[in-house]
Amino acid sequence: MTFRTFNTLLRGIFAENKVKDAVELFKKLVRDKICEPDEFMCAIVMNGLSKRGHTQKASSLLRLMEQGSSKPDLFIYNSVIDALCEDGNLDAAINILNEIKQKDIYPDIVTYNSIIDGLCKLGLWEKIETLFSEMVNLNMYPDVCTFTILTDGLCKEGKVEDAGEVMEHMVEKGVEPNVITYNVIMDGYCLRGQLDRARRIVDILIDKGIEPDSGAGK
Incomplete structure (x- = not known):
């Protein structure tokens, strides 16, 4: 063999x-x-x-x-x-x-x-x-996976504002968030009862031509 x-x-x-x-x-x-x-x-x-x-x-x-x-x-x-x-x-x-x-x-x-x-x-x-x-x-330099990991970690600790800043920073550095990143931040907003902000993320996804998956907006 x-x-x-x-x-x-x-x-x-x-x-x-x-x-x-x-x-x-x-x-x-x-x-x-x-x-x-x-x-x-x-x-x-x-x-x-x-x-x-x-x-x-x-x-x-x-x-x-x-x-x-x-x-x-x-x-x-x-x-x-x-x-x-x-x-x-x-x-x-x-x-x-x-x-x-x-x-x-x-x-x-x-x-x-x-x-x-x-x-x-x-x-x-x-x-x-x-x-x-x-x-x-x-x-x-951190890639989209790195930023998504950070965003997820912050959201799970209830630090959604900090997670939002991380997302803004990644965009400034030319790293485009993917649907997983957006889902993470939406989950963070939903956990805090900030449903209006979560819905705005869905609107951003649609504007960018990114199709929300089954977890988006829940």
């Missing part, structure tokens, strides 16, 4: 949520020296574990890869960082971020968005400001 065959098989097993079977197959490939996993195969396993909540197994595999010949790339690090953030383990996620920078692996917007999302959920706004400073130093 070729690498491609095993990779397809691993993807299929993960797609059926048979995580244990996928891990056993991967271990067998390594243990019996059937093939030496390359970065692509490791990425399939890492992503499969991370997306299904097996963060500890993914973290262990990451450390194993770091000791082997197939070193983890940014995609693999991002998978683990995102899983750690989903688990609320922000300290571990930030530690990995600092580690990869020391290895001259440059984080991208996906890396920062995962950590910013995790920090927003915990209301750690000072740490978010620190990350923004890091991004500026790396000549990296």
Whole structure:
């Protein structure tokens, strides 16, 4: 069998949520020296574990890869960082971020968005400001996903006015809000009973030619 065959098989097993079977197959490939996993195969396993909540197994595999010949790339690090953030383990996620920078692996917007999302959920706004400073130093500017994450975090804390300012700032910087961003701010207004403002957002969507989805205006 070729690498491609095993990779397809691993993807299929993960797609059926048979995580244990996928891990056993991967271990067998390594243990019996059937093939030496390359970065692509490791990425399939890492992503499969991370997306299904097996963060500890993914973290262990990451450390194993770091000791082997197939070193983890940014995609693999991002998978683990995102899983750690989903688990609320922000300290571990930030530690990995600092580690990869020391290895001259440059984080991208996906890396920062995962950590910013995790920090927003915990209301750690000072740490978010620190990350923004890091991004500026790396000549990296927040994208629509970053701004939407911030808007959502602020709205969930009842800081809808601050969320509105974030949206205004993103427009000033030439980043156009998408329907998800508008839905987030509308939800924020609705939670505060400001239905007139929520309806005005719907009008803005229509004026911009953006079709409101099923969540808009609720």
